Amino acid sequence: MYSQGLIGAGSDNTETPEFLNAFQARIDADEKIEPNDPMPAAYRKTLIRQIGQHAHSEIVGMLPEGNWITRAPTLRRKVALLAKVQDEGGHGLYLYSAAETLGVSRKEMTEELISGRAKYSSIFNYPTQTWADIGAIGWLVDGAAIMNQVPLCRCSYGPYARAMIRVCKEESFHQRQGYEIMLTLAEGSAAQKDMAQDALNRWWWPSLMMFGPPDGDSLHSDQSTLWKIKRFSNDELRQKFVDATVPQALRLGLTLPDEALAWNEAEGRYDYGEIDWDEFWSVVKGHGPLNKDRVAARKKAWDEGAWVREAALAYARKRAARAATPLVAE
Numbered sequence: 001m002y003s004q005g006l007i008g009a010g011s012d013n014t015e016t017p018e019f020l021n022a023f024q025a026r027i028d029a030d031e032k033i034e035p036n037d038p039m040p041a042a043y044r045k046t047l048i049r050q051i052g053q054h055a056h057s058e059i060v061g062m063l064p065e066g067n068w069i070t071r072a073p074t075l076r077r078k079v080a081l082l083a084k085v086q087d088e089g090g091h092g093l094y095l096y097s098a099a100e101t102l103g104v105s106r107k108e109m110t111e112e113l114i115s116g117r118a119k120y121s122s123i124f125n126y127p128t129q130t131w132a133d134i135g136a137i138g139w140l141v142d143g144a145a146i147m148n149q150v151p152l153c154r155c156s157y158g159p160y161a162r163a164m165i166r167v168c169k170e171e172s173f174h175q176r177q178g179y180e181i182m183l184t185l186a187e188g189s190a191a192q193k194d195m196a197q198d199a200l201n202r203w204w205w206p207s208l209m210m211f212g213p214p215d216g217d218s219l220h221s222d223q224s225t226l227w228k229i230k231r232f233s234n235d236e237l238r239q240k241f242v243d244a245t246v247p248q249a250l251r252l253g254l255t256l257p258d259e260a261l262a263w264n265e266a267e268g269r270y271d272y273g274e275i276d277w278d279e280f281w282s283v284v285k286g287h288g289p290l291n292k293d294r295v296a297a298r299k300k301a302w303d304e305g306a307w308v309r310e311a312a313l314a315y316a317r318k319r320a321a322r323a324a325t326p327l328v329a330e
């Protein structure tokens with residue numbers, strides 16, 4: 001199966017069974033692991049991989065929505081969308097900082113992203129074709145993100161768990177603003193309702209894919225669950241999302257693009273149809289509609305920002321040098 005190259009701490013595992021057992025005992029006791037605590041190399045690598053991908057997703061996630069800032073239909077919508085996109089940038093920064101506590105630099109992570117080696121969420125490789133897509137993203141994509149991220153607030157790694165608390169509060173606002181856009185369109189003219197339905201049709205399945213492959217095909221779930229990085233499996237979170245979201249779609253008077261969708265009274269949940277896993281893996285491997293454009297946009301921003309990074313470093317060096325030079329009394 002396709003797996004991202006890992007960066008950060010080396011993969012040598014010289015840890016003794018006693019060390020590994022003592023570490024697992026801390027996890028089992030629900031203790032938080034902090035940056036300077038001893039930890040197995042594989043735990044560090046797993047976190048660098050996941051937090052790095054998560055940070056990249058937030059930053060790349062600014063692109064599809066940023067595409068609509070200049071075309072938002074009212075000043076109120078424009079202000080809200082600007083704030084949302086800015087929040088996503090902030091989330092990316094907290095997450096890069098959380099990953100840096102594990103010994104990887106932001107430069108290394110960014111180089112992994114722009115070289116195409118690092119993953120980011122599959123969802124951001126789809127285009128935002130109409131204004132209703134902004135509603136659908138807020139409602140579904142942020143809704144899925146919250147479902148996945150609320151349990152991450154209890155993740156065993158302290159800096160990641162703490163970053164998630166603030167991120168989730170902001171995502172909750174994002175989800176509501178998206179739903180409100182959908183509600184306005186769904187209660188508007190026939191053309192507006194059609195636009196909302198079309199956006200739901202296009203974003204529903206990719207949103208379900210955000211939770212990752214089915215449990216049977218998940219590479220990392222077992223170990224990440226043992227380490228309490230993951231608290232629920234991919235399929236469990238996907239099911240929770242479906243159960244929470246279907247009634248919201250019904251309230252909008254919209255139809256979900258899934259003929260197999262049905263309430264299962266015995267199980268107390270919605271059954272849903274087969275996800276197109278070939279499409280998922282194709283997008284994850286770089287062949288989605290916009291993978292190349294997304295990476296190219298990040299590379300352009302990184303290249304064009306080189307002079308800013310150089311200037312900031314030069315300024316910091318100058319200040320440090322000045323601080324080190326004793327003042328000569330007159």
Ligand code: BYC
Binds near residue numbers: 005210
């Ligand atoms: N897209 O073993 P598995 C947001 C990869 S942004 C691409 O189950 P794991 C927002 C996976 O990385 C939302 N790749 O993995 C921002 C692995 O490949 P590698 C982002 C995916 O890690 C702006 C392989 O498939 N949220 O909220 O146990 C606007 C096997 O998977 C995807 C996060 O990143 C995917 N969808 O579980 C609006 C949350 N799914 O690494 C909203 C944090 C799987 O071996 N991350 N892969 O090469 C997680 O919770 C977990 O990493 C996942 C996957 C549940 C995503």
